[in-house]
Amino acid sequence: MTPNAAKKRYVLTCIVFICHCTILTAQICSDIEATPMTKALYANLFKLKDKFTILGHQDALAYGVGWKYENGRSDIKSVVNDNAGLYGWDIGYLELDSSKNLDGVPFNKMKNYIKEAHAMGGLVTLSWHASNPFTGKSAWDTTPGTLRSILPGNSAHAKYILWLDKVALFLNDLKAKNGEHIPILFRPFHELTGSWFWWCKNGSTPEEFIELWRFTVNYLQKQKNIHHLIYVYNTADFKTENDFLAYYPGDDVVDIVSFDKYQYDQKNGREDFISIVEKQLKIANTVAVQKNKILAIAETGFEAIPDSSWWTNTLYPLLEKHPISFVLLWRNAGYMRSMQKMHYYAPYENQVSAKNFKQFYLLPKMLFQKKLSSLKIYQ
Secondary structure: OOHHHHHHHHHHHHHHHHHHHHHHHHOOOOOOOOOHHHHHHHHHHHHHOOOOEEEEEEOOOOEEOOEEOOOOOOHHHHHHOOOEOEEEEEOOOHHHOOOEOOOOOEHHHHHHHHHHHHHOOOEEEEEOOOOOOOOOOOOOOOOOOHHHHOOOOOOOHHHHHHHHHHHHHHHHOOEOOOOOEOOEEEEOOOOOOOOOOOOOHHHOOHHHHHHHHHHHHHHHHHHOOOOOEEEEEEEOOOOOHHHHHOOOOOHHHOOEEEEEEEEOOOOOHHHHHHHHHHHHHHHHHHHHHHHOOEEEEEEEEEOOOOOOOHHHHHHHHHHHHOOEEEEEEOOOOEEEOOOOEEEOOOOOOOOOOHHHHHHHHHOOOEEEHHHHHHOOOOO
């Protein structure tokens, strides 16, 4: 072999190696000790993100408008004879040793629903409206200094560790029929760029938030041996890339970048919603590409869905333009006495947008349970 030929072969080998490493990097979640099923899920989500968006619904299997705890039922299923592909749950009040979460779902039922969703081939995501550990009040108590109080060396740190221990017990009990832990998309400290929770940006410095996030992840992984979580970084409103990343805790402790955004008004809200979400998607997708992460809209919806064509005329055009892995609709609580109004975000049978939702269901990019199950995302 001539020197030039050898040089060309060496360069080609390096190119192939670099490309191979890039492909591998694209499929590896942040936890280097993640379980095989968790690694497989993350790799498959990464592969699917450019082609499909998985539709999710909070508390989908537990209740809906006018019903509660009926096996095999969901509001979405009543419309399209299929379930959402992603099932969202919240573990708020677990830290208080309550038998039910903050929305009244018994934790023992929640575990069964999570196992049922996984058995169907669906995804599961958990958020945590943790009570204020400093004052003992709700997650919405924004007393200054709360977040700082649970950092190592501060007054509520021991309490926070006890809370994490309870979370770990719950997570360790989420097992598939074969005994393997069910992979979970874990979304702690959600909507962090808002101002309404004790962990939001108005209650801490970026350095404090980052320390809390990293402590939480490291404690769950190293002290509690939890390795079936895919970590979701989640913001609320933001206008720039710097806004979105100001509290970002690091590529080694984040797998998915996401934000929450709802439409609130029908008359003028549609244009504003589309404009804002489009800008946020561009920013968040730029971050996802730069950091080699998955992009998602972790919460969205239009309460009571008064717009009969909202699914195909408002939501889908946004999803169609970007590589969004999943989008989660908030819960269908039905009539809320405390709010004196209907509170739901997915259609149910004969709801005004149900016909349009059927069209949305058939659009090529959308993944619901049946199609998602056929893709075997855990293998």
